[in-house]
Amino acid sequence: MIELRGKCVSDSILSDAKKKSGELRKKGIIPKIALVRVGEDSSDVAYEKSIIKIMDKTDIDVKQVVLDKNISKEDFKKEIIALNDDDSVNGILVFRPLPKQLDEKEIRRYISPKKDIDCFSEINMGRIFLSDEEVFYPCTPMGVMKIIEYYDIDLEGKNVVIVGRSLVVGKPLSMMLMDKNATVTVCHSRTKDLPSVCKKADIVIAAIGRGKMIDSSYIKKGSIVMDVGINFMDGKMVGDVDYDDVKDLCSMITPVPGGVGIVTTSCLAYNLLKMM
Amino acid sequence: MIELRGKCVSDSILSDAKKKSGELRKKGIIPKIALVRVGEDSSDVAYEKSIIKIMDKTDIDVKQVVLDKNISKEDFKKEIIALNDDDSVNGILVFRPLPKQLDEKEIRRYISPKKDIDCFSEINMGRIFLSDEEVFYPCTPMGVMKIIEYYDIDLEGKNVVIVGRSLVVGKPLSMMLMDKNATVTVCHSRTKDLPSVCKKADIVIAAIGRGKMIDSSYIKKGSIVMDVGINFMDGKMVGDVDYDDVKDLCSMITPVPGGVGIVTTSCLAYNLLKMM
Numbered sequence: 001m002i003e004l005r006g007k008c009v010s011d012s013i014l015s016d017a018k019k020k021s022g023e024l025r026k027k028g029i030i031p032k033i034a035l036v037r038v039g040e041d042s043s044d045v046a047y048e049k050s051i052i053k054i055m056d057k058t059d060i061d062v063k064q065v066v067l068d069k070n071i072s073k074e075d076f077k078k079e080i081i082a083l084n085d086d087d088s089v090n091g092i093l094v095f096r097p098l099p100k101q102l103d104e105k106e107i108r109r110y111i112s113p114k115k116d117i118d119c120f121s122e123i124n125m126g127r128i129f130l131s132d133e134e135v136f137y138p139c140t141p142m143g144v145m146k147i148i149e150y151y152d153i154d155l156e157g158k159n160v161v162i163v164g165r166s167l168v169v170g171k172p173l174s175m176m177l178m179d180k181n182a183t184v185t186v187c188h189s190r191t192k193d194l195p196s197v198c199k200k201a202d203i204v205i206a207a208i209g210r211g212k213m214i215d216s217s218y219i220k221k222g223s224i225v226m227d228v229g230i231n232f233m234d235g236k237m238v239g240d241v242d243y244d245d246v247k248d249l250c251s252m253i254t255p256v257p258g259g260v261g262i263v264t265t266s267c268l269a270y271n272l273l274k275m276m
Numbered sequence: 277m278i279e280l281r282g283k284c285v286s287d288s289i290l291s292d293a294k295k296k297s298g299e300l301r302k303k304g305i306i307p308k309i310a311l312v313r314v315g316e317d318s319s320d321v322a323y324e325k326s327i328i329k330i331m332d333k334t335d336i337d338v339k340q341v342v343l344d345k346n347i348s349k350e351d352f353k354k355e356i357i358a359l360n361d362d363d364s365v366n367g368i369l370v371f372r373p374l375p376k377q378l379d380e381k382e383i384r385r386y387i388s389p390k391k392d393i394d395c396f397s398e399i400n401m402g403r404i405f406l407s408d409e410e411v412f413y414p415c416t417p418m419g420v421m422k423i424i425e426y427y428d429i430d431l432e433g434k435n436v437v438i439v440g441r442s443l444v445v446g447k448p449l450s451m452m453l454m455d456k457n458a459t460v461t462v463c464h465s466r467t468k469d470l471p472s473v474c475k476k477a478d479i480v481i482a483a484i485g486r487g488k489m490i491d492s493s494y495i496k497k498g499s500i501v502m503d504v505g506i507n508f509m510d511g512k513m514v515g516d517v518d519y520d521d522v523k524d525l526c527s528m529i530t531p532v533p534g535g536v537g538i539v540t541t542s543c544l545a546y547n548l549l550k551m552m
Contacts, residue, residue, distance in 0.1 A: 108402075122398075122399045122406065124402070125403075126398035126402035127398060127401075128405070129402075129447055129448070156466060172405070174462070178441050178462055181466040183466075183473065186459070186460055190459075191433060191459040192434075192435075200476075
């Protein structure tokens, strides 16, 4: 069984990013990401910290925009428009979910698609459908694709089952895999006899957000298992896959932690530099 | 075996549309669709004719815009922008495919999403992902969904296999079905052992564009078959499904002609009036 570790994938993305960043700086162009955090949610703060570390490694400047958790819709819009218009900022990441008073639907319409490096805008979503090269893919499904690419996993004609139909993972990932000639099935909480659907897959991608849900009863011998889940059980980080239960069954598996998650943040650096 | 005829579905959509159109006219609002045809392609002319008939039935005015097949990118853009800005026009349909000198990608970016009643724009594509209620769904997958709705076909947890991953049918339809809690698999020319994948489906939707390709070797007994294909063989219109070969096997089937196709054009009227 091969463990598909994310570290080397992430290192490769970051090394390319650092090179590109250096070349831009030589030309006097300073790549800069704006991180927009509303309130002091601990998981937002932790994610922010890990992004800052990654950006530091790749010589990308960070502009931290920290807003009051009670900020009004109008004031929030002004902040985003100011970042849209700020030529020194190349990408905007808004931490989600946002507080209730902020209307995500509206924000998707005014955030500039040119700076929308985590695919929040309607236009970027549309570009996933269109396989438009100017798209910014959302970072989590992109992390999955980067691992597949790095480990040279053949997708052509393969049966891929995605468990989870979320807007940030399942739905866009289905399109990205289809573009690589995989036969894609998207399952979810309403799928009947989920284990038997998963058992037919050459590749199972778990993105359902339930700790250790996918065990050996879901996995065909020799298949590849990719785990997008990040859950906490008894204070320990676990994926959506019961690693110990499936590890002797599958041919390859991404661990949690140390798998997809670690690549996701690097994809932000990739996206920031992509159109520069 | 029940034949899922499109006529009654279409009639029901058109009767609702005519009612709504009448109410708008009473308020002095005249619904109007602009049909943009470039050149004299015979299938465009035929489609145009059928749309005009439908719009006539539903008291929707038609503005025909017929452009020279050699029109430049710039002049074409001017025409579309003029329709975007024309308050008397509520919806714009551009016949596709367009001649090569016109850049479809660019048009997707400037056609107004508010008038884009056949889901050509990037923004409407994104709204399919987002399940945004302000979306205009593309008319062909919408026709499929309207038939499913009309005949009260239960999608909850059903295994639906779509054959064909096109931008106008397969891809958007997969999202629309997922939103109704179906478990959706999208197959295509690179899928391995397509018959056996289709044979596992409760519902097979054929949208691959190859006459009579789907025969009894693809169909599980008692399943539902929906045929989106329009092909011509020996001068006769046929679907992607070999109707005679599968009809005794499936529980329900849409005929060609007289199935999905007939509903598609009615969906244009539905979309035109949707946001009015």
